[in-house]
Amino acid sequence: MTELIYYYSAHSAFAYLGSARLMDLCVAHDLTLVHRPIPLSPVVEAQGSLPFAARTQGHVDYFFGREIERWAEWRGVPVVPFRPTHHDADYALASHLILALGDRGAAVDALAHAVLEAHWRDDADLSDADTLSALVAQLGHDPATLFARAAQPDIAARYAQNANDALAAQVMGSPTYVMGSEMFYGQDRLEMLERAVTTPFEPSRWVNPPVQAT
Helix, strand or coil, X not given: CEEEEEEECCCCHHHHHHHHHHHHHHHHCCEEEEEEECCHHHHHHHCCCCCHHHCCHHHHHHHHHHHHXXXXXXXXXXXXXXXXXXXXXXXXXXXXXXXXXXXXXXXHHHHHHHHHHHHHXXXXXXXXXXXXXXXXXXXXXXXXXXXXXXXXXXXXXXXHHHHHHHHHCCCCCCCEEEECCEEEECHHHHHHHHHHHHCCCCCCCCCCCCCCCC
């Protein structure tokens, strides 16, 4: 099976909007989805993106408002009509719980989707242990066992390594899908990704001049 590397943050609107479509695509084309949850801000800021607070109101209202609404309608995905109340809370615990299940397989897929859905459909606080405990229990996991595994040092190390790998791969945001040497940034590239699975694109011949630092 071909591996599809999936970089995303556990609180990402656009990862959520594309999540169900992504899972369907992987099943249809026999792809192994490899989860790489990341802390988003250090990764995107390394690629030159502004922190959320430094962006203009127009940019925020369009990219993190109207675009979410339209894509939610297009994909048939329910979303709250506002930026989630606890969107700026630390989502490391939710990410660690995903990693505690591994980096691939149906259980990991289900938890990753459920975390994103809880945040964007139900306005869930991804830093709240009780909220996350109820969520993992609904999926059939023993919360005490999964939380204990998530607290192990190797899980935190894997989360940090995911960020380092994303930086090395020049990942620009969440979600980013990497298949072989091809990177697709954004859930709006899922259809292009599917085309690449069935009919690979011609190798890139593009050459840019060096970016001049200012």
